[in-house]
Amino acid sequence: AQRVTQPEKLLSVFKGAPVELKCNYSYSGSPELFWYVQYSRQRLQLLLRHISRESIKGFTADLNKGETSFHLKKPFAQEEDSAMYYCALSEGGGFKTIFGAGTRLFVKA
């Protein structure tokens, strides 16, 4: 069955430290993978998608099909990065979306 796993419910790092939010998936086809972010009191919003290979707010994510992973990374965490992060997989031509349980990132000063 298709599944997205985010093993860490909470990740706490110091400002300026590197951060990696883990995401593993199981999917039989070619997945479309995304990272979403939800800042406090704000709506959920798309952060980045693997097909565009972009860097948003310093975050990058590489799809590793061998390890079925799509980890989100940032070399130097900032306090404003504190938020809830969701990894998601789209299937069915992109209409069906499966979300992971989310990881709360807390960046300490």
Next chain:
Amino acid sequence: EAQVTQNPRYLITVTGKKLTVTCSQNMNHEYMSWYRQDPGLGLRQIYYSMNVEVTDKGDVPEGYKVSRKEKRNFPLILESPSPNQTSLYFCASSLGPGTSPFFGPGTRLTVL
């Protein structure tokens, strides 16, 4: 201003009393979707719609109905709510699959 609106934002109801949560978008998006968010489970897709009169089930459709009579509106209907439907509900819209979605502000539903 481009937006997705949901009403009501908060609702407390009792088991079995039919309710509707409305969702409306002003961006002429073809694709709309409903999710529920529960602690430890993340977001789970309830239903989605590719266009007017075209809807399909997501991962957790049981106990829910939807309709898409107009492009801008995608109401979520609970015919006979039960306590296990207590959750935070989000509506989202986008131009199409894989495009950046706009999420609504959420509706917090409590079923007693």
